[in-house]
Each structure stands twice: as C-alpha cells, then as structure tokens.
Amino acid sequence: MLFVGYAQENNNPSNQAQKLKKIQLSIKNYTIEKFKSIGSYSGYSFGELITIKPKEILELDQLLSLTDKLPSLEENYGDKLDSVIAANDSNIALKKQEIRKNKIYHYYKIDHVFLIRDKKGTVTLYEIDFFLYPNLKIKDVTIELKTELTAEKKDLFVYFIEQFPLIEDEDPYYQNYTNQKMHKQLSDALANAKENKEAVFHQVLEIVKFIRKYNKFDPDLFCAIQIKKWIKNNNKSTYKLNYRAGKFTRLKNPSSSDRASNFIMYHRFRYQSASSKMKQSALSFEFDANYLIVEIIEYKKDFDQFFD
Incomplete structure (x- = not known):
C-alpha cells in the first residue's frame, strides 16, 4: 500500500539488504524501459519486501521445521522416535519431488510509488505492486493507483x-x-x-x-472550506449564482450507529434562484472519516433548529 510497510522476509539482514537493493534496481530499470516512450521517471518510495509462498512450499517449511524439533521430543515418542524421524524425512523428499516436478516456486511482492512526466509536462503518479520471480525478474504488475497531479x-x-x-x-x-x-x-x-x-x-x-x-x-474549518468549494464549483450545485455564505455548525456525529465514524455539518446560506429572487436555504453535508463528502441533504424550511 502507498507509504505503508509490509512484514519483511525473515532472512539474514545483510542478504536481505542486498536482495532488496537488487529488486529495487530491477524495478527501476523495468519501469524506465516501459515508460521511456511516454516520459521521464522519478522514483519515490518502495514498500518492504514480502515473500509469497504457495501451499506446497509452506508444507515443506513445516516438515523442515519438524525436523529441527523432533530430536527434543524423545519423551513424547520414546522408541518410536527414529521411525517418526524417518517418516518425516521421507515426507520431505516426496514434497521436494512434488515441488520440482510441478515447477512450484515462491515469488516476491513489493510496491513502488513513482512519477512520470510526459512530453507535454503532465505529471502522473503511479503506485504499482510488482511481483518478481525468485531470479528477481518481473513476473507481473498491478496498478493500485494512477492519478494526474497539478x-x-x-x-x-x-x-x-x-x-x-x-x-x-x-x-x-x-x-x-x-x-x-x-x-x-x-x-x-x-x-x-x-x-x-x-x-x-x-x-x-x-x-x-x-x-x-x-x-x-482544524476539522470544522477544513470542512467549511470544502462546503464552499462544492457549492461554488461542483457541477451538481444549483446554488452557486450569487452564493452568500451564512452560518456553519460544528461537526457532529450522526445518530445512526452504522455511521458512527462519520460527521455532519449544516450550512445556512443565500443564493439567487432561477427566478432571480434571492432565497435562503440550508444543506447538511455528511463527511466520512477522511472528511470526504458522502451525502448532501437540502432543507428548504424549518432549518433554524440546526443553528440554535
């Protein structure tokens, strides 16, 4: 995810650092090559490297882990310990054979945020999840975010x-x-x-x-500014003609429990209607936890109660 780390693979720190450096270089070179006909690349953050293992490799890991534990379990198995160890060794050999036969392998995942400036000067931000083979070649990519930036x-x-x-x-x-x-x-x-x-x-x-x-x-001021922008600039707004801002309430939590993390702000204002008369109205704006507008309700009368 953007700017957020993942759990690292549990390897030797020095080897992990070298691998991560190689992976980042591989991704950088891959990205520059893919976008060279579009524009110039500017790299920013990388997420932390994670290893994705198919279930067969996870099963092999469990068997190998059991190999390390079995010698200390003599009290549990007694005279049968040797046969249990032999059976586990056999299962390891069979699992390795299955993995080789079916060409099963682990791969890596890491996300990268970068900018591309095209030949016209337009800047586009990308957040991409990169999937890499064990040899660190790019296996696949998934675009998590693509958006233009002024x-x-x-x-x-x-x-x-x-x-x-x-x-x-x-x-x-x-x-x-x-x-x-x-x-x-x-x-x-x-x-x-x-x-x-x-x-x-x-x-x-x-x-x-x-x-x-x-x-x-200041959440109250931030949301009041957003409301003004919406009324003045949004194509769905029918109140922008001679808009005169009035009172804003403080943010309040809605009564509905399923929207407890949201906020509501009421705004009273005047505007020029299609008949050229100035009218007074009120709107309630519901904001989510990120202060994005999710619902707007108009009140044509009896709205003074919200501003007492």
Whole structure:
C-alpha cells in the first residue's frame, strides 16, 4: 500500500539488504524501459519486501521445521522416535519431488510509488505492486493507483512523501511528535483506502495544504472550506449564482450507529434562484472519516433548529 510497510522476509539482514537493493534496481530499470516512450521517471518510495509462498512450499517449511524439533521430543515418542524421524524425512523428499516436478516456486511482492512526466509536462503518479520471480525478474504488475497531479499537488505530494514538517513549533519535541503523528494518520488513511483510494489520496494532499497554511488541522474549518468549494464549483450545485455564505455548525456525529465514524455539518446560506429572487436555504453535508463528502441533504424550511 502507498507509504505503508509490509512484514519483511525473515532472512539474514545483510542478504536481505542486498536482495532488496537488487529488486529495487530491477524495478527501476523495468519501469524506465516501459515508460521511456511516454516520459521521464522519478522514483519515490518502495514498500518492504514480502515473500509469497504457495501451499506446497509452506508444507515443506513445516516438515523442515519438524525436523529441527523432533530430536527434543524423545519423551513424547520414546522408541518410536527414529521411525517418526524417518517418516518425516521421507515426507520431505516426496514434497521436494512434488515441488520440482510441478515447477512450484515462491515469488516476491513489493510496491513502488513513482512519477512520470510526459512530453507535454503532465505529471502522473503511479503506485504499482510488482511481483518478481525468485531470479528477481518481473513476473507481473498491478496498478493500485494512477492519478494526474497539478504542479501544486506534485509539490504537496513530494512534501508529504518526504515527510517534511507539516507544522512548526518553538518546542522541537512537540513539533517532532505532532508531525510524526500527523504523517502516520495520513498514511494510515491511504493504507485503509480501498474502493476510493484516488479520492483519499487527493484529500490527503488537501489536508497537507491546509495544515501548511494554518499550522494546524482544524476539522470544522477544513470542512467549511470544502462546503464552499462544492457549492461554488461542483457541477451538481444549483446554488452557486450569487452564493452568500451564512452560518456553519460544528461537526457532529450522526445518530445512526452504522455511521458512527462519520460527521455532519449544516450550512445556512443565500443564493439567487432561477427566478432571480434571492432565497435562503440550508444543506447538511455528511463527511466520512477522511472528511470526504458522502451525502448532501437540502432543507428548504424549518432549518433554524440546526443553528440554535
């Protein structure tokens, strides 16, 4: 997942580091070759290397592990220990034969985030899962995320992925602690995004932009700004003509238990209708845990109750 590590393969640290370096170089060369007709490559983060083992290899691992344990189990098996060891050795030989015969092998998986700048200057971000054979050649790829970045969003992305400070404070301990916490929360949001990963990614960049501007994250102000943008810029908005912002409520949790992690904000405003008359209305905006708008409801009357 984007910016999130995986459990590493349990090998000798020195060998693992060498293997990881070779894999990253293999992926870099592969990516440059595949995209050379499109544009230039700029590599950023790699996830940690994981090993994917078919069940036959996992079964062999269990048999080999049993080989190490059996000598200490004499009290359990008594005189039968030698025959148990022999049977296990036979099972190991048969399992190895099965693996060789069927050409079964493990492979590796690692994700990589990079940018491609095409010949027109358009920057596209990719997050790709790379699958590699044991000889470290590319087996397959899966695109997890592909999205274009404006110049501003490209700068925000680099600022975020390089984990530069989001806030500044006179107390260096507080600054480091708060920045680490914020970076982790934003990275976790991306890691947990499934169906709407692109939307969450761009939302993370908007949050980074907000924090850098205000030197803090204020959810109420952030959502109020989003509401204004939606009314003014969204094609589905019918309130943008002479829109006059009124009151915003604080974020509230909805009463429904199945949406307990969501938030609701009410907004009262005036706008010019199709009949050219100024009208007053109110909307409720429901936000998910990442402060993305998930539902909008209009209230044409009896909405003052929300603003008491």
